Amino acid sequence: MNALEIADVWKYYGDFPALREVRLNIAPGSTLALLGRNGAGKTTLLRIIAGLSRPSRGSIKIHGSEAREQATRRRIGVLGHGIALYDELSAIENLTLFGRLYGLPDARQRADEMLERVGLARVRDGLAREFSRGMRQRLAVARAFLHDPEVLLLDEPFTALDDRAIAVLQSMIQGMRDRGRTIIMSTHQLREALELASHVALLQRGQIVHAGERTQQMLDDTGWLYRTYGEN
Amino acid sequence: MFLRQVWTVAAKDLHSELRTKEAWNASIAFSVVILLLFAFAFDPSSEQIREFGSGLLWMTYAFAGALVLNRSFARELQNDCLDALIASPVSSAALFVGKALANFTMLFAVELFSLPVFGLFYNTWPPRFAPLFLVMVLGTWALTIIGTLFSALTVNLRLRELMLPTLVYPMMIPVLIAAMTITTNVLAGNPMGFGMRFLVAFDIIFTLLAVVFVDTVLVG
Known part of the structure; x- marks a missing residue:
């Protein structure tokens, strides 16, 4: 069974088709780099996979189940553009809250473990609004990985991260890969994405114009993919 | 599982509000100021207060509620x-x-805080508090259900602070009329009347409708 099956998905905003007949199958354990220029439909596709939006046509299955099913959402982790943390709650309160929402048996203990992993254990009782930008980003990474998701969706994960947050995120993504988790990340940062990815999909004006394994040629020449399959 | 999720979300909202007191402060200040202003603007007889007092009270609750629900x-x-x-x-x-x-x-909590202000400045106390609390619970739940649903509906609108009251108040009219009528009866020491059954039915129907449609409202 595929980790993700996207079958003929269309998404309209008014009359504008943001996604057009998107078809994609992703095997468990794959790391997919979802590439494309601004407005290509990457975020729209990730939002539909995350169950934040419904497709106008077509269907999405995650490990054989509908994206909006509760059991499916428990298996998904999302790190989007926003940090998705409550400024008025402390670091430990934020993570414990999401742990409880994901039904973790010992949410507080897991929250403590994650704070340790992202280097925020020392400020566990500090309010999120008092954190620096980099600390907030690390806390957001901890939130996304908190419930050890089987499918991880990352939307521009490296954008605006500081060096330490990038290191934390890369190490956690590597850990997920080693444990056979499926990762889908949209990004403009080709070099970082291609180094982590096992597969690549290129979106252009809402359509997948190329999907396949990441090759050595892509790593050697990061512009090759756009030159070969994309618009000039 | 459902109840645990409900409790987690409710506790998070209350915890956040207790820490920031954004809605609480605005709502309390608004309700107390309105009740005080009207108390000084009029010098009504006890008979007049019995006629319009419940209306004033529920209008205050409805407007103060918009600040919380927004x-x-x-x-x-x-x-x-x-x-x-x-x-x-x-x-x-x-x-x-x-x-x-x-x-x-x-x-x-805002209502409980402003109720003594109303009683003190308008010299109006119900003969029995239990019926008044009952109508407050049912009326407040009705206002809350409509307000929360429309708060979800308008959350992504640019003019949501304008849109929420515009959409919500017409929906609240039947509830407010029923709640005002019952409160007038309660303050006069009369039986609560038909309005009580209306409030119960309204609460049940709108709670069920909101629960059924909220996923469509949130996910689209």
Whole structure:
């Protein structure tokens, strides 16, 4: 069974088709780099996979189940553009809250473990609004990985991260890969994405114009993919 | 599982509000100021107060409620927290009921705070408090359910602070009429009348409708 099956998905905003007949199958354990220029439909596709939006046509299955099913959402982790943390709650309160929402048996203990992993254990009782930008980003990474998701969706994960947050995120993504988790990340940062990815999909004006394994040629020449399959 | 999710969402909202006191302070200040202003603007006889007092009280609750309800889903926009909640395994129904419970608690606390102000400045106390609390609970739940649903509906609108009252107040009219009528009866020491059954039916029907449709409202 595929980790993700996207079958003929269309998404309209008014009359504008943001996604057009998107078809994609992703095997468990794959790391997919979802590439494309601004407005290509990457975020729209990730939002539909995350169950934040419904497709106008077509269907999405995650490990054989509908994206909006509760059991499916428990298996998904999302790190989007926003940090998705409550400024008025402390670091430990934020993570414990999401742990409880994901039904973790010992949410507080897991929250403590994650704070340790992202280097925020020392400020566990500090309010999120008092954190620096980099600390907030690390806390957001901890939130996304908190419930050890089987499918991880990352939307521009490296954008605006500081060096330490990038290191934390890369190490956690590597850990997920080693444990056979499926990762889908949209990004403009080709070099970082291609180094982590096992597969690549290129979106252009809402359509997948190329999907396949990441090759050595892509790593050697990061512009090759756009030159070969994309618009000039 | 459902109840645990409801409790987690409600506790989070109440905890956040206790820490910031944004909606609470505005709502309390508004209700007390309105009640005080009207008390000084008129010098009504006790008979007149019995006629319009309940109307004044419920109008104050309705307007103070808008301040609480406006913040309900809007507070989730900060840092895209609403996306994280929708993407989590919490059902939309549990999210909605949890938020409605938190709003109900906040609004009821505002009402309890402003009730003595009303009694003191208008020299009006009900002969028995239990019927008054009953109508307050049923009326406040009705206001909360409608307000929370429309708060979810308008959360992504640019003019949501204008749109929420515009959409919500017409829906609240039947509830307010029923609640005012019953409160007038209670303050006069009369039986509560037919309005009570209307409020119970309204609460049940709108709670069920909101729970059924909230996923469509949130996810689209």
